[in-house]
Every structure is written in C-alpha cells, then in structure tokens.
Amino acid sequence: MGDELGSGALDPAELGRHRRTVERFLLEYECAIDEVETKVRVLRRELSAIHSYNPIESFSSRLKSLDSLARKAQKRGLGSLPQIRESITDIAGVRVICSFTADVYRVRDMLCRQGDVHLVVEKDYIAHPKPNGYRSLHLILEIPVFLSTGPVTVPVEVQLRTIAMDFWASLEHKIHYKLAGEVPEDLRRRLVSAADTAAAMDTEMEALHHEMRQLKEVNRDGVDPIV
Ligand code: 0O2
Secondary structure, three states, rough: OOOOOOOOOOHHHHHOHHHHHHHHHHHHHHHOOOOHHHHHHHHHHHHHHHOOOOEEEEEEEEEHHHHHHHHHHHHOOEEEHHHHHHHHHOOEEEEEEEOHHHHHHHHHHHHOOOOOOOEEEEEEEEOOOOOOOOEEEEEEEEEEEEEEEEEEEEEEEEEEEEEEHHHHHHHHHHHHHHOOOOOOOOHHHHHHHHHHHHHHHHHHHHHHHHHHHHHHHHHHHOOOOOO
C-alpha cells in the first residue's frame, strides 16, 4: 500500500482503516522524539555535572493522537500522508521546562548549534505573548532519523517555557477544554492578568537567582558580602 489513503480529506475512520500504514508513518516521528529527548537529556546531564547548574527542570513529549491528526488534516483538506508530512509539523512534540526565561534561550541556542539540527521555524511567544497571555518559545526543528532503509529528516515541535509559563498554560488549556472554548469574558481577563503576574514572578525570581549567584562568587573569593 502506498501513502495515498483515499480521496479527499482524511477522517479518523479512514486513518483507522489504514492502521499499519499510519503506524509506519508515525514511527519516524516517535524516533525523532527519541532523538530530541536524548539531546535534552545529554545537555541536562552535562550541565549539571560540569557546570553545577541545570537550566532544564523537566521535559516531556507527545505524539499527536490520531484523532487530533485527522482533525487537523481534515481542516487543511489534506488527503495523503505526503501532504500531511509536508504540512503538519507538530506530529512530534517535545516540551522543555526551564528554570528561568534566559535559560529558555540558552537551551534553544545549545540545541540549534548542534550539527544535525536544522531550525526551520521559531515563534517567540515570550517576546510577543499571544493576546490571551500565552508565553512560550516554539521551534520547529528538523532532525535526521537513521532507519534501516536510510536517513529521513523529521520535523519536531519543541516548546520551551519556564515553570511559571507552564503552570499558566496547563491551567488555561484545562479551562479552555472544560468550557469547550466558550471562556467568559471575565475569566479571559483574569487569565491575561494571571499571565502577567506569572511573567513578573519570572523576572523577579531570575533577578533573585542572579543576585544569589553573585553573592556566592563574592563568598568564594573570601570577601564578606554583607560589608
Ligand atoms: P497539543 O495537544 O498541545 O499539540 P499549527 O500547530 O502551527 O497549525 P499554530 O496555532 O500556529 O498552529 O501553532 P502554535 O501557535 O505554534 O501552537 C501550537 C501549540 O502550542 C498548541 O498545540 C499548544 O500546545 C500550544 N499553544 C499555543 N497557543 C496556546 C494557548 O493559547 N494556550 C495553551 N495552553 N497552549 C497553546 P495544540 O495543537 O493546540 O495541541
């Protein structure tokens, strides 16, 4: 069976009928997630061991569900796997939670400097938050995956954010999901305000961290930081 699944846009039943072909298609994305996770794990281990500072609090990944993939394909009028491959770039997703905002950009730079990583798209919702208050740095990275038949290049969406941004996004996502997108105006306003509060806390915590490190350095040099 080829990559053509049927005529017209795909629906979940169509994808279900071609389960084996779809599983083979998704395998590449699962492998790409493994590759990115390994990169993040290596950075985390190295930074903790050598620099005794770990900017990566945690990370997680997800493969887009068949239902969600079919919905997106249908919305975009995509009827074949090559069209989906070409157009949908968030089938593989990795989320990296960093301690501070500056760490988000540090980790971005460390990933993008790697020779086998190609940055295709960057959306900076930290510098330019969405009107609802959403903040995160989104990257589409292309990663080579070495299969028995040869290498394939696979896109992975990497979302980088701080703990505070993640806390906000998780709650906002739940509210959106629970209210099926019909969020009352008052709640919307309070979510925007909560996002601003979270951003202010990120700024303050980063400043505190910075000062703490400076004090530590002064201490190490044997000078009393109080004087
Ligand atoms: P899931 O289950 O998290 O994957 P595109 O995906 O490129 O077609 P868009 O809107 O340009 O569409 O993508 P963008 O802006 O890069 O955002 C895609 C993902 O970012 C979403 O995935 C969410 O994970 C996250 N995101 C974006 N905006 C918001 C927001 O306002 N609130 C929250 N909580 N998360 C957001 P999916 O596909 O929605 O779902």
